[in-house]
Each structure stands twice: as structure tokens, then as C-alpha cells.
Amino acid sequence: MAQEVSLREAYGQTLLELGLENPDIVVLDADLSRSTMTHFFAQKLPERFFDCGVAEQNMISIAAGLAASGKIAFASTFAVFAPGRCFDQIRMSIAQPQSNVKIVATHGGITVGEDGSSHQSVEDLALICSLPGFTVIVPADAIETAQAVEAAAASYGPFYIRLCRPKSRLIYDQDYRFRLGRAVTLRQGKDAAIIAIGLMVKEALEAAQNLKQEGIDCRVLNMPTLKPIDEAAIIDAAETGAIVTAEEHLEHGGLGSLVAQVAARHRPVPMEMVALHGYAKSGKPDELLVRYGLTAGDIEKAVKSAIKRK
Amino acid sequence: MSSPEECRLPSTSADSAEAEVFSLSAPAAELKNTAKKIRRNIVTMTNRAGSGHPGGSLSAVEILTTLYFRVMHHKPLDPHWPERDRFILSKGHAAPALYATLAECGYLPVAELLTLRQMDSYLQGHTDCTTTPGVEMSAGALGQGLSFALGVALAGRLDRQDYRVYALLGDGECDEGQVWEAAMASAHFKADNLVAIVDNNGQQIDGWNRDVMNLEPFPAKWQAFGWRVIEVDGHSFPQLTQAFKQARGVKGQPTVIIAHTVKGKGVSFMENNPDFHGAAPNDIEVKLALKELE
Numbered sequence: 202m203a204q205e206v207s208l209r210e211a212y213g214q215t216l217l218e219l220g221l222e223n224p225d226i227v228v229l230d231a232d233l234s235r236s237t238m239t240h241f242f243a244q245k246l247p248e249r250f251f252d253c254g255v256a257e258q259n260m261i262s263i264a265a266g267l268a269a270s271g272k273i274a275f276a277s278t279f280a281v282f283a284p285g286r287c288f289d290q291i292r293m294s295i296a297q298p299q300s301n302v303k304i305v306a307t308h309g310g311i312t313v314g315e316d317g318s319s320h321q322s323v324e325d326l327a328l329i330c331s332l333p334g335f336t337v338i339v340p341a342d343a344i345e346t347a348q349a350v351e352a353a354a355a356s357y358g359p360f361y362i363r364l365c366r367p368k369s370r371l372i373y374d375q376d377y378r379f380r381l382g383r384a385v386t387l388r389q390g391k392d393a394a395i396i397a398i399g400l401m402v403k404e405a406l407e408a409a410q411n412l413k414q415e416g417i418d419c420r421v422l423n424m425p426t427l428k429p430i431d432e433a434a435i436i437d438a439a440e441t442g443a444i445v446t447a448e449e450h451l452e453h454g455g456l457g458s459l460v461a462q463v464a465a466r467h468r469p470v471p472m473e474m475v476a477l478h479g480y481a482k483s484g485k486p487d488e489l490l491v492r493y494g495l496t497a498g499d500i501e502k503a504v505k506s507a508i509k510r511k
Numbered sequence: 512m513s514s515p516e517e518c519r520l521p522s523t524s525a526d527s528a529e530a531e532v533f534s535l536s537a538p539a540a541e542l543k544n545t546a547k548k549i550r551r552n553i554v555t556m557t558n559r560a561g562s563g564h565p566g567g568s569l570s571a572v573e574i575l576t577t578l579y580f581r582v583m584h585h586k587p588l589d590p591h592w593p594e595r596d597r598f599i600l601s602k603g604h605a606a607p608a609l610y611a612t613l614a615e616c617g618y619l620p621v622a623e624l625l626t627l628r629q630m631d632s633y634l635q636g637h638t639d640c641t642t643t644p645g646v647e648m649s650a651g652a653l654g655q656g657l658s659f660a661l662g663v664a665l666a667g668r669l670d671r672q673d674y675r676v677y678a679l680l681g682d683g684e685c686d687e688g689q690v691w692e693a694a695m696a697s698a699h700f701k702a703d704n705l706v707a708i709v710d711n712n713g714q715q716i717d718g719w720n721r722d723v724m725n726l727e728p729f730p731a732k733w734q735a736f737g738w739r740v741i742e743v744d745g746h747s748f749p750q751l752t753q754a755f756k757q758a759r760g761v762k763g764q765p766t767v768i769i770a771h772t773v774k775g776k777g778v779s780f781m782e783n784n785p786d787f788h789g790a791a792p793n794d795i796e797v798k799l800a801l802k803e804l805e
Contacts, residue, residue: 227669251665251700259692262655266662269640269647270670274662290689293652294659298640 205368209307211343212364213238215350216275216305220246226354229264229276231257237277237307261287261302265294268301273354279313280306280322280363284329295359296332302360303353304329309339309363310449311477311493312400312486322363323477327454329361330428336381337428338362339448341402342372345425348379356381365400365449367486372402372423382426384434390420393445393504394438398424398456401447401475401495408500419504427456432463439468443507445475447500449490452476471510473503542748545615546576547804550777552611552624554800557791560628563636566787567681568608570712570745570772575612577751578677587617590644596674597663599648601656602681602710603637604789609646610634618645654687656680657707661697664705675759676705683715686724691736697765698737706758707738707767710745712774716788733767745770778803 220226220242227249234240234252243250253260257278264274276283283304284291295302311321330337336358340346346364353360372387387402388409397405402423409419420441422434438444444464446457457474464470481493490496549572557563579585583596600609607627614621619633626632633642637651648659660678667674684690697705709729717723726732730740739761743750751770758766774788775781778800781792792800 227666249669253692253696254699256689256692256696258655258689259658259696262658262689262693263662263665263696266648266659266664267666268662269659270663270666272666272669289652290655290658293649294655297649 205370206343207368208340208343208346208364209236209238209366211346212305212307212350212362213241215347217241217245219351219354220249223273223354225271225273227251227267227272227274229253229260229274231255231260231278231282233278236279237305239275239277257282258287258290261290262294264302265298265300269298273301273303275303275305277305277307279320280309280325281320284325284361285322288328291329292332296334299334299358301357303362304360305350305362305364307364308366310365310399311481311489311495312449313366314486314489315483317483318480321481323451323480324454325363326427326448326450326456327458330454330459332359335359335361335428336426338426339398340364340425341399341423342369344371344373344375344377345379348377349425352379352381363399367400369400370403372406379425382429382431384431385423385425386420386434387423388419388421390418391441392418393443393508394420394422394441395445395447395500395504396422396424396435396438396456396460397447398427399449401449404495404497405447405500407497408504411497412501412504417504417508424456427459430459430463432467435460435463436467439464439470442511443471443504445473445500445503445507447475447495449495450476452478471507473507475499475503539748542576542580545580546572549576549608549611549615551801551804552614552621553607554778554792554797554804556607556611556624556627558794558797559625561791562628563607563791564604564789565607565791566714566774566781566784567602567710567712568605569776569778569781570774571605571608571679571710572776573746573748573751574679574708574710574770575608577748577755579612579616581752582755583677584674585616587613587645590618594672594674597647597660597676599656599660599663599676599678600638600646600650601660601678602653602684603650605679605681605710606634606636606638609638610643613643613645616645619643653681653684654689657690657693657697660705660707661693661700661702664702665700667704668702674704677708678705679708679710682709682711682713682720682726682729683723685709685726685729686715694733694736694738701763702765703762705765706755707765709767709769710772711769712772714774714783714785714788716785718785730769733769737764739764739766740769741766742769742771745772746776
């Protein structure tokens with residue numbers, strides 16, 4: 202088993218490193234700095250850290266004011282609160298003026314676990330992807346997280362980065378180079394393509410491995426940038442004749458919908474979406490992934506079903 | 512001394528920049544004249560547009576005139592001048608009042624005001640910072656401007672800039688919970704470079720505030736949130752000027768100026784008439800209004 206590393210910690214450490222280099226970076230949090238890991242930044246650079254208390258809407262608009270004054274504003278809370286609680290603030294203060302605010306939301310998806318549905322963000326990608334001009338990234342591991350945060354700081358405009366709560370196995374090694382807007386082919390294959398994000402990337406790799414033993418040859422893509430999505434990679438994946446998407450999000454408005462839009466426009470093929478269909482309950486992250494159909498086994502079933510419809 | 516292109520009324524006393532800003536001598540008559548021109552433009556442009564929010568625009572005219580022609584350091588020909596004082600219109604529906612004021616200052620040609628709300632105009636129905644020179648924030652969704660202004664104020668402090676930030680809120684807007692989140696945070700961060708002005712005209716869309724959603728005890732609420740509170744007649748130039756001067760001396764806490772105003776001020780049949788919150792004067796009404804504003 203490869204090493205498990207926290208994506209949130211990678212975010213917090215990278216943010217501190219960026220802050221030490223660049224005096225324009227400011228960080229805002231809403232009373233969750235130990236969970237989002239912005240506390241690394243807060244401890245070393247307190248004058249550029251603003252804890253807004255339990256007031257996420259206020260935090261987002263303050264971030265927009267700081268950004269309008271030349272700052273690169275990172276704002277963090279749980280994914281269920283931003284965009285969920287602050288949609289109008291994000292819309293008016295960040296998306297409409299294309300403000301230089303980077304929302305880094307942690308605890309995305311159902312693997313928040315025991316806290317239950319109030320804290321499990323399953324609609325955030327649909328909400329944030331609906332906003333014009335947002336760049337949306339869902340990193341698959343800690344290495345990709347660090348580089349995505351660097352890319353967000355280096356590019357002007359609104360960003361949303363969604364991180365999961367649990368530590369996760371490294372997919373990449375230190376030679377990996379994240380490229381904004383580009384999918385990563387993790388495995389070549391000709392019978393079907395599995396496109397995954399976040400924690401589902403490792404499940405996709407496991408599924409491809411298992412299917413290989415049954416003689417089904419799957420391509421596996423990680424799609425870290427959900428928006429703007431890598432259309433060329435999707436059209437290329439459609440060459441296999443079947444696409445399966447896998448995400449820790451509702452089936453509406455997330456990865457599956459975005460991939461289907463591109464495929465429908467350019468190269469329609471049978472598709473299956475491994476995703477959530479409603480709210481989940483309290484439980485251990487691994488138990489929840491099994492209960493709500495987000496495992497390698499579920500991806501394998503979906504691949505077979507899509508191939509049958511070729 | 513300020514550079515000549517900064518926006519100020521001409522002053523007979525030019526001893527110091529401070530005296531020039533706060534002088535209450537000769538320019539008062541000119542302020543009144545400027546306010547009248549802004550009012551005429553508000554009724555004319557909303558009539559031409561066939562829609563808009565004249566009531567809450569007319570109530571804010573003296574506040575805007577005082578800020579832009581007396582108090583703020585700004586350069587109409589250089590809207591992004593880094594040292595400028597910032598004005599954030601949180602009650603974005605008062606866009607006609609802001610546009611008319613910006614036009615009087617020279618940010619945009621007065622003739623452009625007649626394009627308000629029309630296709631391809633850079634004067635959107637509610638303020639849009641991506642289209643209009645001098646507009647700092649896109650507003651219209653109420654309750655967000657004070658938070659935004661606090662962010663601008665915090666940035667000024669980080670950058671060791673002396674600029675001051677003025678945010679204009681509606682009283683009805685203070686129904687929004689985010690206003691009070693921002694009020695709490697502004698006091699917590701000791702943002703003494705931030706001044707909120709509430710255009711306290713007493714009315715909102717569905718009627719009088721006291722009937723729709725009672726805000727009282729309003730000054731006490733701000734005080735309890737840690738603000739210095741100054742109450743003025745929001746149509747009195749001397750009182751407004753004095754309040755802004757007083758706010759400049761407040762250290763360690765933000766200041767709110769509760770400006771008691773009359774919705775629709777300056778046009779008899781629009782005053783205190785909620786019908787003119789979100790409806791423009793028709794062709795007959797605009798003639799009557801302009802006659803009153805001669």
C-alpha cells in the first residue's frame with residue numbers, strides 16, 4: 202500500500218510557502234482554520250490572515266474587497282458552506298467581476314463521514330461550475346493539490362479547489378507536473394475510458410486493474426481541472442467507444458454531466474456515471490463509499506454496462 | 512497640496528488640503544446647485560429608461576454630493592488612482608444617483624446618462640464595476656457592500672495607504688443578516704478607515720420599515736456592534752460635512768453615519784411615496800418634477 206498523505210495539509214503548507222514568497226497573498230477562514238489547515242499560514246503570517254468567525258458570506262465578500270485592492274485572496278471553509286451558503290456572494294462579488302479570489306474548500310463529498318449529510322458536500326461542483334469564468338479543480342492526491350494551489354496563485358481570476366477530508370494514497374510522484382485544463386492519462390486502454398476525479402481516481406485505477414484480468418482493457422483519465430474541461434481528452438477517450446465517469450458528487454452537474462456535454466456535442470458514445478443520487482448518512486468514509494456505490498467494484502459494473510451498449 | 516485634477520469644488524481658502532476639503536464657506540451654494548443638477552438627471556434618466564429606482568436615488572443625493580465634492584480625494588480622469596478614497600455603493604439600486612454624481616465629477620459624459628438601462632449601455636440597471644468608470648463594486652444583491660468595503664479597508668491598512676473607504680447602505684438593506692456580520696467584523700478588525708453611511712429614508716419596497724421589518728433601536732444596534740454612531744439630517748450639507756470630518760478623527764473603531772433622509776426628496780409627489788421605489792416617473796410626472804427642480 203502506497204503512502205497516505207493529507208490533501209488538506211498539502212494545501213496548508215503550500216499556502217504558507219506561497220505566502221512567505223508573495224506579500225500580496227492574504228488568507229481568510231471562517232472559524233475552521235485547524236480543519237482547512239490555513240492555520241499554518243495564520244501562525245507565521247498573522248497580519249495577512251483574517252479569521253471571519255462563523256460568517257462565511259461575510260468572508261467571501263471581504264475576500265472580494267481585498268482582491269479588488271490588488272490582493273490574491275485565498276478563502277477557505279468546508280465545501281458545503283462555500284459555495285453552498287455563499288452562492289450569491291460568490292456570484293456577485295467574484296464571478297461577475299472575475300475577481301482574483303481563490304476558494305479552497307475542504308471536506309468535499311461524503312467522505313467527511315460521521316458528521317452526516319449537513320456536512321457532506323454533494324452539490325458544490327454543480328453550483329460552482331455553473332458560474333461563468335470560474336476555474337474548478339479537484340485534485341486526486343496531495344502532490345496534485347500542492348501544484349493546483351500554486352497554479353491558482355499564479356493565475357489571475359476566480360478559482361475553486363475542492364479537497365477531501367481523508368488522507369489519500371499518492372497517485373503521483375514528485376516528477377508529476379500539473380497542467381491547468383489538462384487531463385492526465387494514467388493508463389492506456391482500448392475497450393473503454395474511465396474518467397475520474399478526486400478520491401475516485403484510485404478506485405478507477407483499481408477497477409481497470411481488475412477488469413484487465415477479465416480481458417477488458419480500460420483507459421484511465423484523471424480530470425483534475427473540471428472547468429475549463431479538457432475537451433480534446435474527452436473526444437479522444439470517446440474513441441474507445443464507451444465512457445464511464447466517477448465522482449464523489451451528485452450525478453447532476455458534476456463531472457459526468459460535463460463530460461456528457463462534450464461527448465454529446467462531438468462524439469456521442471454510451472456513457473455510465475458512477476456518482477451519488479441523493480444525500481448520504483453518517484458513517485465511516487469507507488463504509489459510505491461502499492453503501493453509496495462509489496467503489497472500484499461499482500466502476501467495474503458500470504464499464505461492463507457501457508461496453509454492452511457499444 | 513492636492514494636484515489640480517483631483518475633484519474638489521473651488522475654494523477661496525487654499526491654506527491646506529485639509530481646509531480645502533472641509534471648508535464650509537463659499538462652496539455650499541455650489542453643492543446645492545450640484546445636488547439639483549444630479550436630481551434633475553436622476554428623474555430624467557429614469558424616465559428615459561422607463562424603469563429604475565428614483566426614490567432611493569433622490570434620498571442619497573446630498574450624501575453623494577458631499578462625499579464626491581467635499582470629502583473624498585479622487586481623480587475622475589484616473590478612476591484607478593491607487594491613493595483614491597473609495598466609495599462603495601452597497602444599495603446598488605441607487606445606481607442613477609451614483610451615475611449622475613460621477614457624471615457631474617467628469618468620470619463620464621453627462622449625455623451618456625440617457626443610455627441608462629439600455630442595450631449596450633455601460634450604465635447598467637444596478638452598478639457594474641466591469642462597465643462603468645468609477646464604480647468600485649458590482650452591487651444590486653443587497654447586503655454585500657459593507658463586507659466588500661471592509662476588505663478594501665483591510666487592504667489599505669496592509670498596504671499602509673491612507674485612503675478611506677465609504678460604504679452607502681440602505682436602511683431596508685439592513686434587514687440582511689450579512690450587514691450585521693460585516694458590522695461585527697469591522698469593529699473586531701478595528702477598521703477606523705471605514706465609514707458606513709445609512710440612507711435612512713424609512714421606507715422599503717413593501718412600505719415603511721417599521722411596518723415591514725422594524726430596525727429600531729437602530730443607532731443602538733450599531734453602537735452595540737462596536738461602531739461610533741453619528742446621526743445627521745441627510746439632506747444638510749453642513750451636518751454631513753461635519754459628520755465626515757468627525758469620523759476622520761475616530762480611532763480604533765469604524766464609524767456609521769445614520770443619515771435621516773426622505774425617499775424621493777426634492778420632488779413633492781415622489782417624497783415618501785413607496786410607488787417610486789422601483790418605478791420611473793412617466794412623461795407627465797417628469798415634467799412636473801423638473802419644474803420643481805428648476
